[in-house]
Amino acid sequence: MICSSCRMQLPDEATSCPHCGAPQSAISGTPGRDIPVGAGPADTPPPPQEPPRRTPRVWIxxxxxxYGATVFLAVAVLLRGTDGAGSQRSGGGLSKRLILSARREAVGWISIHGPIYHSASGNVWDRGAERWGRKIRELAEKQEIKALVLDIDSPGGSVGAVQELYGAIQRVRQEKKKPVVAVVGDMAASGGYxxxxxxxxxxxxxxxxxxSIGVIFNSMNVQQLFAKLGIRADPIKSGKxxxxGxxxxxxxxxxRLLLQQIIDDTYGxxxxxxxxxxxxxxxxxxxxxDGRIFNGRQAFDYKLVDQLGDxxxxxxxxxxLAGIVGTPRVVRDSDSLETVLGLLESSIGQRLRPETAILRELRDATRVGLEYRWLGF
Amino acid sequence: MDGSMTSVREGILDLVADFIENPARAAATAGRGPRWCVGLACFGVAGLSLYLSQSLVRLSPLNPASLLLACVWQAAAGVFMASLLHLLAEWSGGRGRVGSVFVLFGMSQLVWALALPMAVLAAFWRAALPAYWICVTVLAFSALYLRARSLRDHYGFAMGKAWLLVLFPYLAGLLLLMAALALLAIGLVSAVRLSF
Incomplete structure (x- = not known):
C-alpha cells in the first residue's frame, strides 16, 4: 500500500502512515473516497481520528x-575531588574520601637494570636514560601514584646519563612531593648507588x-698493537x-693532570x-x-642503606612514607607498544644483521669516557 | 516569545517521551521534518554524560576543551552513522530522510545519560565499579537496539534487517582491521625471512 500523503510504502493493514502520520483507509487509495461496492452511507466506516496532542508528561x-542534578553533582565531585593533584589537603573531607574510595592509591615501580647510558638510537622504545627518565616522570604525574620505588640493578654508567636520572628523581621529590624508595637487586654500584x-x-x-663511589675515565693505549699491524696514527689538530685520551x-x-682535575671535580x-x-x-x-664496594650488610653499618630487605x-x-593504609597496589612502568616495538627491532635486527648485537656488547664493554661505573662487573 | 519557547520545549519533550513510549509516533514526528537542533542536543547530552562518567571513574580533572571535543565527536559520529545507514537503507529498498534518522539516532544515544548516576555511585563507592562497567555494556547494546528500532519504524523494515544494517559498519570495520593485521603479520614474517 502507498501512503496518499507522503507516498511511502506501507503495510497493507496500516491504519495510519508511520512516516507522516496521515490516516489511511482500510483499502488502498485516497482516504475517504473509495467506498466498498454495495455499501451504503450507513456502512461507511468513520475516518480514523488522529490522537489528540498531549501535554508533556510530568515524568519526562x-x-x-x-539528569540536570546528576550532572551538577558529577561536576562538583570532579572539581573538588581532583583539585590540586598531589597537594596535601588538611583534614579528610569528602573529596579526599572520594579519591580514596574511587581509586586505590598505588606505588609506582620503575626498573633500572644494566649499565646506564643514553639511548644509542634515540627511539622511544630504546633502552637508556631518556626512557627511564620518561617513565619516572609519567608515573609521578599519575594522581593515584603516591610514591615511587626504583628497582636498581646496575653497575653504573656514563656521568651524563646518571645525572639525568638523578635530576628526574629530585624533581619527583621536590616538585611532586612524592617519596622515592630505592631497592637494590644484585648491585647498585657507582652510578647505580x-x-x-x-x-x-x-x-x-x-x-x-x-x-664503588668514584669516577673513572676509561682510556686505552693500543699504540703497540697498531705498530704490530703496521698502523700509525697521524692526526692534524687545532690545539695540542x-x-x-x-x-x-x-x-x-x-x-693526565688535566684529566685528573676533571675526575676530581666529578668525584666531588x-x-x-x-x-x-x-x-x-x-x-x-x-x-x-674510595671506590670500594660493600655488601648490603656492610653498607647498612655505614648508613649507606636504611633497611635490609627485599x-x-x-x-x-x-x-x-606516602601514608597509604595497608599493602599498596603496585603500578609498573610497562608500556606494551614500546615493548613490542623494541622486540620487533631486536628480532628483525638480529636476523638481518646478527653482528649488531655483538658490536653493541663490545661497545658497552669498551666505552671511553667519564663514567660512574664499577668495572668489576 | 515565552509561549513559543515553552511550546518548542514541550515539542522536544513530547518527541523524547514518544521515543520512549510510542516509537512509531516518534518516528512519524521526526519523519515530518527533521529537527536538527533536537538531534544535536541529544548527541550533546550523550557526549556530556559519557565524558563525565569516564572522568568520574578515572578521577581525571575536568577539562572544558575535552568536554567540548567529546560532544562534537558524538555529533560528528552521529552524522556519519546516519548518513551511512540512510545510504544502506535506500540501497536496500527503503525510503526515508537522513535528517530524521539523525534525530532518531540522537534520541537513541540518550540512554548514555543513565551511565552518569552509576559513575557517581562508583566515585563514592569503589566496589560499584564492576557494576558501572556492566551498566556501560548494557547501555551500549541498548543504544544499538534503539537505532535498529528507529530504522525499523522509519523505513518500515523488519527488525532483523534493521539489526543487520545497524551492525554492518561495525562488522565491516572489524573485517578491515583483521585484514590489516593479517597483512602486517605477513609483511613482518617476510622481513624476518629475508636473511634466508
Missing amino acids: RALAVL YLASACDKVVAHPGSLLG LKDI SPTRPMTPEE QFLRAVSQGRGIPEEALRPIA SQDAVRLAGK
Missing part, C-alpha cells in the same frame, strides 16, 4: 531535572653489592690537547650528592668513598 520533566642515594630511603638485600699514543703528564659532585642524599658529612664519607619491604616502606 522529572527525568530531565534529575648515585641514584639510590638520591632517594628518600634505600632498601638492599644483605648480599647486594653497593658502593685536542686528542687528549687518544688510544694511539701514551698520555702526556699535562694531559658524586660525593656531594651522596652526602646530601644520605645526610652524612663529606669528611665522614670520604674514607669509604622488594616487598621496599613497596611497604614506600606506602608507609
Whole structure:
C-alpha cells in the first residue's frame, strides 16, 4: 500500500502512515473516497481520528531535572575531588574520601637494570636514560601514584646519563612531593648507588653489592698493537690537547693532570650528592668513598642503606612514607607498544644483521669516557 | 516569545517521551521534518554524560576543551552513522530522510545519560565499579537496539534487517582491521625471512 500523503510504502493493514502520520483507509487509495461496492452511507466506516496532542508528561520533566542534578553533582565531585593533584589537603573531607574510595592509591615501580647510558638510537622504545627518565616522570604525574620505588640493578654508567636520572628523581621529590624508595637487586654500584642515594630511603638485600663511589675515565693505549699491524696514527689538530685520551699514543703528564682535575671535580659532585642524599658529612664519607664496594650488610653499618630487605619491604616502606593504609597496589612502568616495538627491532635486527648485537656488547664493554661505573662487573 | 519557547520545549519533550513510549509516533514526528537542533542536543547530552562518567571513574580533572571535543565527536559520529545507514537503507529498498534518522539516532544515544548516576555511585563507592562497567555494556547494546528500532519504524523494515544494517559498519570495520593485521603479520614474517 502507498501512503496518499507522503507516498511511502506501507503495510497493507496500516491504519495510519508511520512516516507522516496521515490516516489511511482500510483499502488502498485516497482516504475517504473509495467506498466498498454495495455499501451504503450507513456502512461507511468513520475516518480514523488522529490522537489528540498531549501535554508533556510530568515524568519526562522529572527525568530531565534529575539528569540536570546528576550532572551538577558529577561536576562538583570532579572539581573538588581532583583539585590540586598531589597537594596535601588538611583534614579528610569528602573529596579526599572520594579519591580514596574511587581509586586505590598505588606505588609506582620503575626498573633500572644494566649499565646506564643514553639511548644509542634515540627511539622511544630504546633502552637508556631518556626512557627511564620518561617513565619516572609519567608515573609521578599519575594522581593515584603516591610514591615511587626504583628497582636498581646496575653497575653504573656514563656521568651524563646518571645525572639525568638523578635530576628526574629530585624533581619527583621536590616538585611532586612524592617519596622515592630505592631497592637494590644484585648491585647498585657507582652510578647505580648515585641514584639510590638520591632517594628518600634505600632498601638492599644483605648480599647486594653497593658502593664503588668514584669516577673513572676509561682510556686505552693500543699504540703497540697498531705498530704490530703496521698502523700509525697521524692526526692534524687545532690545539695540542685536542686528542687528549687518544688510544694511539701514551698520555702526556699535562694531559693526565688535566684529566685528573676533571675526575676530581666529578668525584666531588658524586660525593656531594651522596652526602646530601644520605645526610652524612663529606669528611665522614670520604674514607669509604674510595671506590670500594660493600655488601648490603656492610653498607647498612655505614648508613649507606636504611633497611635490609627485599622488594616487598621496599613497596611497604614506600606506602608507609606516602601514608597509604595497608599493602599498596603496585603500578609498573610497562608500556606494551614500546615493548613490542623494541622486540620487533631486536628480532628483525638480529636476523638481518646478527653482528649488531655483538658490536653493541663490545661497545658497552669498551666505552671511553667519564663514567660512574664499577668495572668489576 | 515565552509561549513559543515553552511550546518548542514541550515539542522536544513530547518527541523524547514518544521515543520512549510510542516509537512509531516518534518516528512519524521526526519523519515530518527533521529537527536538527533536537538531534544535536541529544548527541550533546550523550557526549556530556559519557565524558563525565569516564572522568568520574578515572578521577581525571575536568577539562572544558575535552568536554567540548567529546560532544562534537558524538555529533560528528552521529552524522556519519546516519548518513551511512540512510545510504544502506535506500540501497536496500527503503525510503526515508537522513535528517530524521539523525534525530532518531540522537534520541537513541540518550540512554548514555543513565551511565552518569552509576559513575557517581562508583566515585563514592569503589566496589560499584564492576557494576558501572556492566551498566556501560548494557547501555551500549541498548543504544544499538534503539537505532535498529528507529530504522525499523522509519523505513518500515523488519527488525532483523534493521539489526543487520545497524551492525554492518561495525562488522565491516572489524573485517578491515583483521585484514590489516593479517597483512602486517605477513609483511613482518617476510622481513624476518629475508636473511634466508
